[in-house]
Amino acid sequence: MGKIWEFGQFGKSTAIEDEYGNRMTYDVLNSEACVLAEKIGYRCLVFVLCQNKIGSVLGYVSFINNAIVPVMVNSHLEEGLLRNLLTTYQPAYIWLPKEQLELFSGMQSIHKAYDYVLLKTGYKKEYSLYDELGLLITTSGSTGSPKLVRQSYTNVLDNAQSIAKYLKLDSTERPITMLPMNYVYGLSIINSHFLVGATMLLTDKGLMQKEFWTFFKEADATSFGGVPYTYEMLDRLRFYRMKLPSLRTMTQAGGKIIPELHEKFARYAEETGKNFVVMYGAAEATSRMGYLPPERAVEKKGSMGIPIPGGTFHLVDADGKEITEPRTTGELIYEGKNVTLGYAECGEDLAKDDERHGVLETGDMAQFDEDGFYYIVGRKKRFLKIYGNRVNLDEVDRLIKGGFEIEVASAGVDDHMYIFVTDGRYADSVRDFVINKTKLNPAAFRVIIIDEIPKNDSGKTLYKELAKYYE
Amino acid sequence: MSNLGKYNLAFMNAFEISEDQLTGLKYQDIEAWDSVGHMQLVAELEDAFDIMMDTDDIIDLSSYEKGQKILSKEEYGVEF
Numbered sequence: 001m002g003k004i005w006e007f008g009q010f011g012k013s014t015a016i017e018d019e020y021g022n023r024m025t026y027d028v029l030n031s032e033a034c035v036l037a038e039k040i041g042y043r044c045l046v047f048v049l050c051q052n053k054i055g056s057v058l059g060y061v062s063f064i065n066n067a068i069v070p071v072m073v074n075s076h077l078e079e080g081l082l083r084n085l086l087t088t089y090q091p092a093y094i095w096l097p098k099e100q101l102e103l104f105s106g107m108q109s110i111h112k113a114y115d116y117v118l119l120k121t122g123y124k125k126e127y128s129l130y131d132e133l134g135l136l137i138t139t140s141g142s143t144g145s146p147k148l149v150r151q152s153y154t155n156v157l158d159n160a161q162s163i164a165k166y167l168k169l170d171s172t173e174r175p176i177t178m179l180p181m182n183y184v185y186g187l188s189i190i191n192s193h194f195l196v197g198a199t200m201l202l203t204d205k206g207l208m209q210k211e212f213w214t215f216f217k218e219a220d221a222t223s224f225g226g227v228p229y230t231y232e233m234l235d236r237l238r239f240y241r242m243k244l245p246s247l248r249t250m251t252q253a254g255g256k257i258i259p260e261l262h263e264k265f266a267r268y269a270e271e272t273g274k275n276f277v278v279m280y281g282a283a284e285a286t287s288r289m290g291y292l293p294p295e296r297a298v299e300k301k302g303s304m305g306i307p308i309p310g311g312t313f314h315l316v317d318a319d320g321k322e323i324t325e326p327r328t329t330g331e332l333i334y335e336g337k338n339v340t341l342g343y344a345e346c347g348e349d350l351a352k353d354d355e356r357h358g359v360l361e362t363g364d365m366a367q368f369d370e371d372g373f374y375y376i377v378g379r380k381k382r383f384l385k386i387y388g389n390r391v392n393l394d395e396v397d398r399l400i401k402g403g404f405e406i407e408v409a410s411a412g413v414d415d416h417m418y419i420f421v422t423d424g425r426y427a428d429s430v431r432d433f434v435i436n437k438t439k440l441n442p443a444a445f446r447v448i449i450i451d452e453i454p455k456n457d458s459g460k461t462l463y464k465e466l467a468k469y470y471e
Numbered sequence: 472m473s474n475l476g477k478y479n480l481a482f483m484n485a486f487e488i489s490e491d492q493l494t495g496l497k498y499q500d501i502e503a504w505d506s507v508g509h510m511q512l513v514a515e516l517e518d519a520f521d522i523m524m525d526t527d528d529i530i531d532l533s534s535y536e537k538g539q540k541i542l543s544k545e546e547y548g549v550e551f
Contacts, residue, residue, distance in 0.1 A: 206506035209498065210530045233510050237526050387507060441507035442487055 003065045004134075004157050007033070010197035013171060016054055019203040019215040024054060026197065032058055032113060037066035039111040039118055044068060044092040044126060045136075045350070047085075049075040050182040051097055052202045055116030057190060059095040060181065064156065069129055069350075071136040071148065072182040075100060078439055088146040089136075089347050090123035127347035132354070136344060137184055139283045139390055149184075149283045150341040150352070159286040159338035160191035162308045166291055167249065167277065173198035174246070176221035178207060178230060183388070185253050188287030189225055207233060213242075220246035227254030227388025229415060231261050240268050253279040253288070254388030255414055256376050259302040266297035280304035280376065285360055286338040289313075290374060303373040311336030313374055315366060329377055332366040335359050382463065385414045386444045393417075393463075396434060403433055409453045411466045417445050418470045424449045446470075474520075475551050478542070481515035482535060496535040522547050 007015070010026035017023050024032075036059065040046070046063055048070045050056050056075075063070040071089060073082065075097055086094075094104065098117050101109070111118040134153040138145070163169070175193055177200070179186030193200055201219045205212040207230065215221075221244075226234070231252060250265065257265075262278060269276035276297050280290035290313065292305030307313045315323040315330030323330040335358055342355035365378040382393040393410045400408045400419070406426055412418045421430055427447040435442050454465040472480070482493055486503040498504055504512070513529050516522070520542065524532075528541045542549040 206509075208506040208509035208530060210533065213530060229507065233506060236510055236513065237529055239526070242526055435502075439502070441505055441511075442503055443507055443511050 005065060005194045013197050014199045016057060016200050016202060017219055018054055022054060033062035033065060036062040037068060040068055040093060045089060046093040046095055047071045047091045049073060049096040050180060051075045052177040052204045055114035058114055059116060064134060069133055069135060074180055074182045076439060078437060085146055090125045091121055092126055094119045094121060128351045130351055130353050137283055145395055146345055148344045150344050151286055152341055155286040155338050155340050156191055159288060160195050162310050163188060163192040163288055164195050165309050169196045171197035173222050174201055174220055175223045176201040176216055177203055178224045178226055184283045184287040185225055222246055223249040225251040228257040229387045231257055231265060235261060247274055249275040251277045251279055253281055255385035262301040270298055278304055284340050285334055286340055289334045300373050303375050305373060326370050327367050329365050329367050331380060332362045332364045334362055384412055384417055386440050391438060399437060400430055407453050409461045411463050412470060415444055419447045420450050420453060420466055421447060474549050477519040481519050485512035485515045493535050498533045520549050
């Protein structure tokens with residue numbers, strides 16, 4: 001396993017700038033990364049509690065480049081879910097923001113840098129790690145399931161190279177963070193830009209905050225990435241009227257953007273000489289699988305595009321037979337070096353080798369048109385994307401049943417989840433429970449009280465019959 | 472309903488909170504007031520007063536009190 005990034009070659013160029021005016025050159029990033037890795041000194045598992053801060057990025061690149069395996073989690077993950085993850089995987093260390101130290105009062109602090117602290121956990125057990133295992137990340141989900149995606153060093157490097165190629169990235173790029181780095185899309189922006197010696201602009205502020213836009217303008221940001229909901233917010237902000245001369249590229253992923261907004265942003269980009277790039281991906285493919293070349297953005301609205309360099313798509317029907325006719329729906333299969341090793345659900349799984357061999361059944365239903373552009377039309381599995389976060393509906397049901405011992409079925413459409421219960425007394429507490437577990441904005445969740453959860457004779461919930469309540 | 476009543480109701484609807492939580496409330500003080508909640512709030516305010524807020528005012532609306540100042544500006548003309 002070689003290094004992913006060669007920071008030394010970019011020397012005194014700025015690798016990171018943050019909203020508080022702090023800067024870090026590639027040379028300093030390189031040396032600080034070595035110092036941190038030496039404090040650990042061997043290949044082991046480290047939890048990284050992520051924020052868009054210098055310390056967080058430093059920890060991540062240090063671990064990856066020195067064969068230490070990071071588990072990327074949001075620093076705001078609900079405490080119970082975080083503790084569950086820690087007990088499941090028993091990391092040797094935790095790299096976390098200093099203001100969260102009090103959560104782990106029993107652990108020993110052995111290094112501090114850039115407002116982050118390295119804690120030795122003292123867990124007795126250390127699970128063995130497969131040689132090629134590079135990092136572990138959640139499936140952009142926020143229900144805190146212990147299920148992690150196992151990504152290899154080859155996965156990370158190959159996907160970052162491919163992204164740098166199709167977005168034509170170079171050292172003059174200055175992407176501003178809009179997404180968390182424990183989210184594969186956010187992480188892929190860091191991965192690809194550090195390959196080309198660009199400058200990451202780090203902020204934890206959101207696009208509804210003045211400080212975000214002040215930093216954007218003062219630091220001359222050249223690009224950002226957003227989920228569909230981001231673009232709805234930008235639309236409401238009347239983004240099109242903002243003067244952002246430094247902006248070159250807007251990318252979109254994390255779910256399907258509605259075609260009207262796709263067209264609006266594509267036209268805005270065309271008129272202002274910028275690029276709007278719709279992309280498609282999943283944590284199971286490291287990050288990106290498809291992209292819509294910006295020059296086709298208006299013409300192919302609603303499409304997620306073509307495979308990224310080095311990847312291929314094909315569709316199969318219900319019998320597993322390849323679909324060759326355009327405009328026919330089938331499951332989308334992706335092949336490429338960025339297809340991850342598989343999942344981990346417990347510590348022992350960290351020793352597993354490659355279970356996918358470069359082929360990913362995406363679970364997304366898609367079609368291609370006469371020109372070979374792909375369109376996502378549905379999903380095979382029961383999950384929703386809420387503000388870009390994958391939320392598994394079966395898991396939500398399981399959590400609720402575990403917490404309340406009641407009849408429940410959840411369903412819905414992206415950004416709107418409907419939780420069906422039969423006992424009205426639990427309506428508010430169930431909703432609060434789900435909001436707290438997912439840490440997503442309450443606006444996405446509604447509870448509907450019905451007489452009976454529709455089921456078939458064998459007791460399986462008939463989710464399709466619930467659709468009439470919300471469609 | 473008075474303008475203050477409408478204003479308060481917009482916050483209460485957007486963030487699912489009670490009236491006694493409004494004074495001094497700032498962006499990110501509560502989990503519901505994140506970027507998604509902010510968009511809900513702007514939608515509620517625009518509906519309540521039949522206005523279209525400017526981009527600069529939307530991102531400047533960082534507290535309950537600041538919002539009153541913004542809406543009192545000439546272009547929106549809401550009197551409290």
